[in-house]
Amino acid sequence: MTHPDDLVVLESFPPPRPTTNPYITQLSQVLSRTSGLALRHFSYRAALTSRYDVFHTHWPENLVGGHHWYGRVARRALAVLLLLRLWALRVPVVRTWHNLERPSDLGRIDQWLLDGFDRLTALRIVLNPVTEQISSSPVVTILHGHYRDWYGHHHQPPATPGRVGYVGLIRRYKGVEDLLAAFARIDDPAASLRVVGKPSTPELEETIRTLAREDPRMSVRLEFVDDADYAAELASMSLVAMPYRHMHNSGVALAALSVGRPVLMPDNPVNRALAEEVGHRWVHLFTGVVDEHDVSAALAAASTLAPTDRPDLSRRDWDDAGTAHLVAFAAATSREGKRR
Template identity: 50%
Template sequence: MTARPLVVLQSFPDPRPTTNPYIVMLADAIRRQPDVALRTFSWRNALLTRYDVVHLHWPETLLEGRTPLRALVRQLLAAVLLLRIAILRTPVVRTVHNLELPDGIGRRQRFLLTRFDRLTTLRIVLNEHTPVPPGTEAVTILHGHYREWFRDVPRRPQVDGRLAYFGLIRRYKNVQALVRAFSGMPPDASLQVGGRPSTPELAAEIAGLAGDDDRIGLMLEFLTDEQLVGIASAAQLVVLPYREMHNSGGTLAALSLDRPVLVPDNEVNRALAREVGDRWVRRYAAPLTTDTLDRTLAELRAEPPHGRPDLSARDWSTVGAAHVSAYRRALKPASARARAAAAPQPRRYSW
């Protein structure tokens, strides 16, 4: 008799054109693993079908709605899901994408998110420097690269002196500081900013800072893959000036396109530099200044990185297998998981 495959309910729905590529690549990598069935999220799947493990990514998205009534309905459904998980003792695996709860959420949402956290069996962290609560079980699985995702997307020739930022624009990503710092750069430098701002006010602020400087190109909208690759590949340096940077898909996207990045200096980015090479991951101590941008460009011109950054540890076949291993670990009794965690590991998925 053939054993029933392990059924995993993911917290994301079927992918759409605007879906985070990380989610799409993760789903594909898991589906390629033997003896696993992946189920994407719908309330019908979550409440009425059978599955062995729940994998949460950004659980706050389950609680949101376009209207207050729709949000309330989804929050009531989430409460029912929590009750089902508790009664059936379904293991919950949680990928820690963000360190804090989202800003601006209400008490009901905060309560539900706290309950999801309390029911979590095993956390997946994307780097070894992610803090987890005392006594919490966790496994490190690196964020996969984007090389296959962008493989067939046309690239543009690199432009000397071109700086670039791409990705969703939120206040903590500090794009305003990049535009301010760039304004003092020499005339032969240029800057391209692409991505959808989180609010109209933020878009207006960035446009105001750029003013009539024709060296600055703004594409303040959701980027297609072609637009993103065009911006990144034309750049001599991708600058991601986040005030807080812990897990950055934008950094990996730039490195997957063989472009060096300038990022804040912290323990996560120092570890990434050791992994892929210092010449690919340039770091600065805040605040970001014109001198920092000018000096980094000068260093790149004098000694550009050669070859490609080493992203071999981020192959999606490795990432997919590590996720399935985490699901099977979460299914074991707590005592067995503790023994497994204490035993020598033949292979680690970490920096």
């Protein structure tokens, strides 16, 4: 039940569905049960007519996009009205910073609208302690929560010895082709490679299928998978590889760690901090383009883990995240009040 003194927060996402990003679903759940906070889910009717104290956005580009031209025109017009309302009523924007850069395919109008949301942003939430400061807005770190509870009720098979795997949306910058090429150079008949996820283009899908056909130790499942299959595929791997050519935050890494599987990731400040946090036995790093030596070394290290071993994810409890978000929202309203 909403209390008159609750801080009313409008999130930039609608009520979660079964296919919604698990981070968003878990955040919605924890904010809904956080004392002192009243959560509202996004619709343009709510955004333009209801009362709220804070607007919390994650990927503001979703507010202006669309698959058809008429949808984009309508969304852009509504986004202008929303910006005007936020400005007129002095409603602070809190932005959770998931990606360092905007999508590369945005048009000039969309860039202008996103600049408007940036100007109204009173506070930014970053998901790790080493995200670089990119604006003058105050920054609060709230670590990305774990997925132990989310995947805990799904079947998790034992790890297949020697299996390296990739799970998630497949895009060019994620370097899945590099992983396939590196694995092909590993001279170990007991090793295997599993790739699961939907490629972003037909051309990328064909490239991956062609590479996989050249080695019988490789198998692919190039489609979107639901949570149950996602958890089962992750758990079946002895090592989860993220051969990204560049990366910042990674929900896949936390998903793998949440089911007790070590990860191989690019060497950067974010991933080094994660290794310090959860233990170096769980986070293995490579530089440049992933190669067979990186994969072999990480796979050998993974084989030394006991089935009952688990990484330290104690700093990523979701109830702690709920309280931290409330504090951040309150700080944003206080800061906006001082500017009036």
